[in-house]
Amino acid sequence: MTFLDLDAPATPVVAPAAVRLRQVSKRYGGPAAPTVLDDVSLDVAAGEFVCLLGASGCGKSTLLSLVARLEPVTAGSIDVVGGRAALMFQESALFPWLSAGQNVELALRLRGVPRRERRGEADRLLALVRLEGVGRARVHELSGGMRQRVAIARALAQERPVLLMDEPFGALDAITRDVLHEELIRLWQEVGLTVVFVTHNVREAVRLAQRVVLLSSRPGRVAQEYAVSIPHPRRIEAPEVAALAVTITDRLREEISRHAGD
Amino acid sequence: MPATDPVVAARPDQSPDLRSLEAGLDALGRRSARRRIPVLRRCLRSALPPLVGGLSVLAVWQLAVWAQLKPAYVLPAPTDVARTLADQWQQGHITGAVWTSLRRGVLGFVVSVVVATPLGLAVARLRPLRAALAPVLSGLQGLPSVAWVPAAIIWFGLSDAAIYFVVLLGAVPSITNGLIAGLDQVPPLHRRVGQVLGARGLIAARWVLLPAALPSYLAGLKQGWAFAWRSLMAAELITFSPKLGLGLGQLLDTGRQLSDMSLVVTAILVIFFVGIGVDRLVFAPIERRVLRRRGLLAGA
Structure with a gap:
């Protein structure tokens, strides 16, 4: 059984989209300002758990701010079912x-x-x-x-039907993080949420998500999507999780290396 | 393929491990509750050092009197001052003056709060108003309010209005600046949370910005009271008129006119203790409570 199938459509087509991004771009400042997000299109199905993964500077936090309507998009459109989404930060705030x-x-x-x-x-x-x-x-x-x-x-x-999470467990110790992963999956299944979870931790992404969306950096674009079909309950130490994490990490390293000459 | 069978996996009673693991982590991670120090010990601990300090000052004063550094009409002995205090108290001058001044001080302070709070909120939030008024407010805070007394007398005559005018100009800038500083220091993350929760405009001010700014606002209120009190004394000292009630400042000036140094020192001591009393009995407990609830009080 393989847990990684690049040819399969990553988004389940049956469920209606809870979050829909169409060719979203974001720049801070005028047209000459550097582009943070470039032409990002992404559908998140209702009830889906998606992790946005990327190195620093890929605009993943910016993307969440846009979906949460804390900032306006420069171009493109974002639709969220229910109008607005709930948002959680790295600090509990x-x-x-x-x-x-x-x-x-x-x-x-x-x-x-x-x-x-x-x-x-x-x-x-x-x-x-x-x-x-x-x-x-x-x-x-x-x-x-x-x-x-x-x-x-x-x-x-x-x-809100959609919960956005911006590296919510980044500041926690490993044991607590592990427990909260389990807790979050339980809640997601129990409450029937749609979760968009931002992280730079590849294993965390594979541990949690049904789909991992890898973003490139400067400008942020969707570089690749991975469907994760490892059944829950998963463990972060499981070999299937590790195997997929290796594949994604290699791809992430490749992305980062492209900026060596910047 | 997405995760399967969510309902079965979600039953809380099917994951007792997680529940007890979580309970264990919570028990280990929770900060232990505040240790309660017995009231008597706490009073003793906070009252003893200032008592020792006060007694030391008294001792130095008495030594200077015994050494006869200055004649008695310039440097009265502590016992002389105590006698004057007792005399004045028996004649009802002290209580009368304290009440007159305290009433003026409290009324002036309350009006200052009512004026300064919306002003601070507006200056902090409205950019043009801030550009225009923030430097003026900082300048006013540095200007000794006694400088307003001549103007107040010319505008309002020897009246209560003149006194309140000076008190307001003393207290309002401090309170306003405290509130502005507090609002400026609201963590951006808290503002964003307010936005995410759907709080805007006045709703955000009521539930997020003002509570977040409270410690700084309280510090401004405390300083505002100190400025109100000292402005009041300056105003009372200068606006001496039979029409006006006799406040502590006027008592002080009576001592000067009679060249009665004992009375002067008595008045100074009463002014000192009333000012410090309001600070300790009113502001300190509120401040302590606010800071403790936020976990900002060291050792509590």
Whole structure:
């Protein structure tokens, strides 16, 4: 059985697209400014888990900002089902003046959930990320992994069909990251989210994604796509994961080497 | 081929390993709760050093009196000052003056907060307003507000309005600048989270920007109170009129006119202790609470 099939269409054609990028380009400044993203077209199916992979300077974080509508595109179009997407960052970016539960409740309030329903809904979401009874804790009392789970609960509170994640586990230790990988896959399957996950860690991408999209750097373009058909539960140490990671890493190195003369 | 059979794999009770692993990590990673120090020890710990400092000053003062460095009408003994304080207290001058000044100070401070807060918000957020007003506000903060007293007297006469004018010009720049600094220092990541959560305009100001700026705003309020208090004393010292109530500044000036050094020192001490009292009893607890909740207080 092979886990890598370059000829197969990488996107399942049956499901409707949850995120659709058409020839998206991004420059900061005038036409003379360097192009960050160049002619990126990408469909993410509803319920799909896609990892965007690339070296620094490939514009993967920029791409997420565009999809989240934090910045305008220079050219092309982006459609997101449900209008807007939830977005998580490398740092939990929880508000330190609120408790863990209040952080989740604020997202509910800004979504327009009535006051009397907020507490119960926040408790439910915290339980979903297995943080029962942590609602009253201050942010600084929580470990990095717990903060990221509260951040996941806050993102889920927005009730967007699409969850964008910008290297959300990059600052965590290996054991915690491993646990959160498992937790995220569980949530993805349980809640039925569409996830677009940005990382520069090849193994992490293969561990999580159904499809890995490799971006080239300066300008960012889609260099190659890999369908990952290793069944869950996966382990980051599994030989199938390692084998595919080697293939993708080689391709990534090739991309980076092209910039040797820059 | 995408992942299969999501429902079965997702049952939480089917992955007890993950659950207990997570619980273990959480228990190990959580910061231990704050140790509570007994109230008596805490009071002793925070009150003892300033007490020792105060007693040292008193000792040096008494030594200077015993050494007869200056005649008694220039350098009264601590006991003389204590007697004056007791006399003035019994005649009700001290409490009356403290209440008059404190009422003016608090009212002037509250009006300053009401003026300075929207002003700071507007200057921080509106670019043209900032370009025009930010240098003026910084300049005003450096200008001793006593410099406004002559202008205030010419414009408003010897009235309460003149006093409040000076207090406002003393306090407003500090509070405004504190708020502006706080808003400038809101981490860009927090702004972005606010945007992602759908907070815009005034909603973002209420739920993200103002809470984020609170520590700096509080520091501005604290400084604003100090400036209001010292401006008030300068104004009271100069605007001496029977029409006006007798405040601490006026008490101080009475001492000068009578060449009663004991009364002068008494008034200075009362002004000092009222100013520090408001800072310690009102602002310090609020500030401590805010910083502790955010994990910004060392050793707590």
